[in-house]
Amino acid sequence: MPSVKPHLFRSSILRERISISPVLLTVLAIAFVFSVDNSTFWYIASDVFSGHLLSLVGYMGAVFCLTLGAFSLFAFPWTVKPFLISMLILAAMTSYYVDTLGIIVDRDMIQNVMVTTVAESKHLITLGYVTHVVVFGVFPSLFVMWVRIPPQRRVKAALTPILTCVLSLSLATGLLMADLKSYSSILRERKDFMSSYQPGAPLVGAIRYAKMMSRSANLVLTSTGLDARAGSAYDAPQKPMLTIVVAGETARAQNFSLNGYDVDTNPELSKLPIINFSNTHSCGTATAVSLPCMFSKFSRDSYTFEKGTSTENVLDVLGHAGLHVEWWDNNTGDKTIAARFDTRTLTNLKNPEFCATGECIDGIFLEPLKEYIASVNKDTVLVLHQIGSHGPTYYQRYPAEFERFKPACRTAEFKKCTPMEITNAYDNTIAYTDQMIARTINMLAANEGLATSLIYVSDHGESLGERGLYLHGAPYFMAPETQTHVPMILWMSDAFQSRFSIDESCVAKQKDKALSHDNLFHSLLGLLDIHTAERNPNLDIFTPCKTNIQVAKI
Missing domain, CATH: 3.40.720.10 (Alkaline Phosphatase, subunit A)
Known part of the structure; x- marks a missing residue:
């Protein structure tokens, strides 16, 4: 049996890497996070939409499309991998605490994390947490790094993510409008529902935290009780x-x-x-x-x-x-x-x-x-x-x-x-x-x-x-x-x-x-x-x- 030289084997593996377009890679990453890192989200959804399968499918489809619309803005050949890797790691990190401890990662929780000490936070870095992040964050990130982004013309590479964003948001709007009254009622009554969605909830929380800190950066201290x-x-x-x-x-x-x-x-x-x-x-x-x-x-x-x-x-x-x-x-x-x-x-x-x-x-x-x-x-x-x-x-x-x-x-x-x-x-x-x-x-x-x-x-x-x-x-x-x-x-x-x-x-x-x-x-x-x-x-x-x-x- 003829031997295969190591360097030829490695070259063969590199040549056989799967080619995936930035938008398709984004869709696959969202599908992975949607199905793997959202146990609590799906559990609440099953309760909220109990007996209403079509409403469940429509709403979940809208959430998926909204996520794709937002993520597609980063689906350019030069940004897609770093962005998706960061989202995969983030979703793995937050989903562990959401699914095992019932924690909601909102603005106040992010504020609490930002002001905590190393001594306090180290107790939350357990073997179970590390294993979860490695399996559901690091491994899929390695896959994202490994796949090949095929060459694209500059115009196509620039326009495809924008068109994907527009189409995704349009489709999400259509799905939500199909039963807007019911969906609006659910969002009003079950605020814990979307608060459990990963990585959407922590991303919104981080944005709100950044805005809060920006607003308070140059505040002047106001005296209280000078007449005391x-x-x-x-x-x-x-x-x-x-x-x-x-x-x-x-x-x-x-x-x-x-x-x-x-x-x-x-x-x-x-x-x-x-x-x-x-x-x-x-x-x-x-x-x-x-x-x-x-x-x-x-x-x-x-x-x-x-x-x-x-x-x-x-x-x-x-x-x-x-x-x-x-x-x-x-x-x-x-x-x-x-x-x-x-x-x-x-x-x-x-x-x-x-x-x-x-x-x-x-x-x-x-x-x-x-x-x-x-x-x-x-x-x-x-x-x-x-x-x-x-x-x-x-x-x-x-x-x-x-x-x-x-x-x-x-x-x-x-x-x-x-x-x-x-x-x-x-x-x-x-x-x-x-x-x-x-x-x-x-x-x-x-x-x-x-x-x-x-x-x-x-x-x-x-x-x-x-x-x-x-x-x-x-x-x-x-x-x-x-x-x-x-x-x-x-x-x-x-x-x-x-x-x-x-x-x-x-x-x-x-x-x-x-x-x-x-x-x-x-x-x-x-x-x-x-x-x-x-x-x-x-x-x-x-x-x-x-x-x-x-x-x-x-």
């Missing part, structure tokens, strides 16, 4: 005041035994004279939105990234009134909330007890906090930003010896854990937060030289597999209560209640009242007797509970 002044609680010589605001992370109210959860996740706080506000809801479902929103003067309905970035927040108002303000962080930063104040970052410290994994658990606050409380000699507001219950590696948010609820999920790949194991790991984080908050309160209570108080409120909640959703960041219109119902707790020392003339029993009567992050800005000002036209007494939960001093009304 300290009320009568500050007139006579008093014990210095220290209020600690704990910004919790990913804690959902449903898993607080203080709220009736049948697992004892709050054994320490239940022993303390706290007020637990059981009906509080968040401004957003992800830190990048919720954290700046909760400290801003804007309501959830009126808050935007541009407003939050360009407007001073409640910490600034407290500063204008003469209070000392600090921010300590064990998360992904203050999101510019504390840009005008002293900040302290406690993440990634070389502490073998609390930072053994490269990230620090919230016990890292305790020792410096003990020293800080002893040193306070002026009226101070200190914000502690926790890592709290941030997933998916819940088991890394508490010490190993603190694993009370077993068996607990000890991996970032939830498909390897049972629902009970995932919940147990999450409940351990809540129990650890319970201990951290209780220990902080006990340190405050032990210092008789200060008038002290503590407010704890989480930035958003978490999904643990309910309705196929995990983690957080769902668009607010479709977010379940587990992602928006958050815990909020208040503790006040006797000295604090006396100095600020607060009737604790009156405040406690509001424990089941419907509250939200909208109340924090105004209630913090009311709690600390800060007079300003920016405070809305209707949103200040302390308005009816002042016994001697009167907080100015607008």
